[in-house]
Each structure stands twice: as C-alpha cells, then as structure tokens.
Amino acid sequence: MKHVFSQHCLSLAHHYRHRSPRCRGRYFLAAILTLGFISPGWSDDDDWRRLHEDVQAGKIKPLNEILASLNTRYDGQVIDVDLEDENGVIIYEIELLGPQGQVVEFDVNAATGELIGIEGSNIRGMTRP
Structure with a gap:
C-alpha cells in the first residue's frame, strides 16, 4: 500500500x-x-x-533522521514513504524524485538507519559530491 x-x-x-x-x-x-x-x-x-x-x-529511527541521512548523500525530493515489515525487519521505503526527473526507491532499515537497497534509474545523477 x-x-x-x-x-x-x-x-x-x-x-x-x-x-x-x-x-x-x-x-x-x-x-x-x-x-x-x-x-x-x-x-x-x-x-x-x-x-x-x-x-x-x-x-525505530525517526523518519527525519533517515531523511537527513539520505539528503547528505542523494539529491532529491521525497514523493513517497512506506513502512514495511520484511521478515520481521521494519523497513522504510522512501521514493525520491531526482533533479533529472528520475524516481529512485531507497530501502532503509528502520532500526539501524542502514541503507540496504536502492532501486531506480540514473541513481548516479542523484549522488551528491
């Protein structure tokens, strides 16, 4: 959902x-x-x-901490956030709209804040220097 x-x-x-x-x-x-x-x-x-x-x-880590961490590494605007249970691990699924119109989903472990997955196109175009 x-x-x-x-x-x-x-x-x-x-x-x-x-x-x-x-x-x-x-x-x-x-x-x-x-x-x-x-x-x-x-x-x-x-x-x-x-x-x-x-x-x-x-x-679980507050959403603003997760978003701040992503913002230090990736340039984009939040367009969707889901909280999912994947085999007992709570995951923030965050979609960002990149500067070139790309949509990228970031999966972040809600307990640790660890980035555990990235899916989308032109991810390098969102990476901050």
Missing part, C-alpha cells in the same frame, strides 16, 4: 500536534495504514501509539 506525503507533512510522531489539521490527518491515516501489518486487531489509536512508542523507545 502506497501513501504519498507532501514534503512539509513528513513529520515525526512527536511533531504531530504542531502540524496543520490537513497534514495531521494525512499522517495519521498513513500511520494507521502502514502499521496495520504489525497487528491487524489493533484499534487506530493503538497503531498511532505503537509508532510513537517505537520511535521514542529507539526501536
């Missing part, structure tokens, strides 16, 4: 209350939908609470 965010809506759970109602709603919905894989029986409030708790407990 894919969720598209505008750049200013990509915020951490603890910044949730400081965003516009439109952004809060978009992020809240995305958090519920993307975290549904953890426990389908949870209520919406439990999903949001779990995301917040996992970030606060250091189980």
Whole structure:
C-alpha cells in the first residue's frame, strides 16, 4: 500500500500536534495504514501509539533522521514513504524524485538507519559530491 506525503507533512510522531489539521490527518491515516501489518486487531489509536512508542523507545529511527541521512548523500525530493515489515525487519521505503526527473526507491532499515537497497534509474545523477 502506497501513501504519498507532501514534503512539509513528513513529520515525526512527536511533531504531530504542531502540524496543520490537513497534514495531521494525512499522517495519521498513513500511520494507521502502514502499521496495520504489525497487528491487524489493533484499534487506530493503538497503531498511532505503537509508532510513537517505537520511535521514542529507539526501536525505530525517526523518519527525519533517515531523511537527513539520505539528503547528505542523494539529491532529491521525497514523493513517497512506506513502512514495511520484511521478515520481521521494519523497513522504510522512501521514493525520491531526482533533479533529472528520475524516481529512485531507497530501502532503509528502520532500526539501524542502514541503507540496504536502492532501486531506480540514473541513481548516479542523484549522488551528491
């Protein structure tokens, strides 16, 4: 399931209350939908609470840290972010739009922040010197 965010809506759970109602709603919905894989029986409030708790407990890195790390190495604008469970490993799947119009997906281990995969075309065109 894919969720598209505008750049200013990509915020951490603890910044949730400081965003516009439109952004809060978009992020809240995305958090519920993307975290549904953890426990389908949870209520919406439990999903949001779990995301917040996992970030606060250091189980997963905050999205802004992951994006800042990518930004030091790659030039692009965020066009999509997903949180996926791949065999028990939580992965941020982040799509960036590069300066030449290329779309590249970066897979980042949410717990460690390690870049574990890159897929797309003209990746070198996004690499920062």
